[in-house]
Amino acid sequence: MKFLLEVTMDEGALAEDPTGELQRILRYGGGNLKHYALRPGDGSPIHDSAYQEVGRWSIADQAG
Secondary structure, eight states: OEEEEEEOOSSHHHHHOHHHHHHHHHHHHHHHGGGSOOOTTOEEEEEOTTOOEEEEEEEEOTTO
């Protein structure tokens, strides 16, 4: 399996403070993973500190 994380960094809060926003996304997003089985097909949108959707994480088959 693969854990995929995609974040758009050229707009909003991520454009203003990319390091701080990525730290926040990884910290809070990582803590939220306990609510998922982490099987292919699992995933969730990612939001910045202004609650704007900026990406998504997902679990994919190795072939995916």
